[in-house]
Amino acid sequence: MILKIKKLNSEAVMPKYATRGDAGMDLFCLDRVVVAPMARVQVSTGLAMEIPEGFVGLIWDKSSLAHKFGLKILGGVIDSGYRGEIKIGIINLSTEDYIFEKGHKVAQMIIQKKETPEIVEVTDLSVTDRGESGFGSTGK
Helix, strand or coil: CCCCEECCCCCCCCCCCCCCCCCHHHHECCCCCEEECCCCCEEEEEEEECCCEEEEEECCCCCHHHHHCCCEEEEECCCCCCCCCCEEEEEEECCCCCCEEECCCEEEEEEEEECCCCCCHHHHHHHCCCCCCCCCCCCC
């Protein structure tokens, strides 16, 4: 597969796989961004891409940013038909500002095959052992 990427800004950093076998490619911020506690921001990458039909780009947290600093990705589904700038929504769940400097890793993207099921309305669903039990029903 070829993933075509267009720089919308000459200073944008192309996505990179940090190590062989990584599922996610790193995405980098275009500008310095301060994320205050409990604030939501949109981070520019300066990139657009052509995700092949039948695939989707899924933007996920960088684990170190999530675990160490409380930064979580918001949204993160990039459809194959989208050709605009890839922007990353982030919320800071910590009590301290977090600063992304220009060129810092901000998130990772996984390119994944997708299915498009036929949607059918029914009056009944199949019976399972679990049924309608949810939220903690399987124990700790």
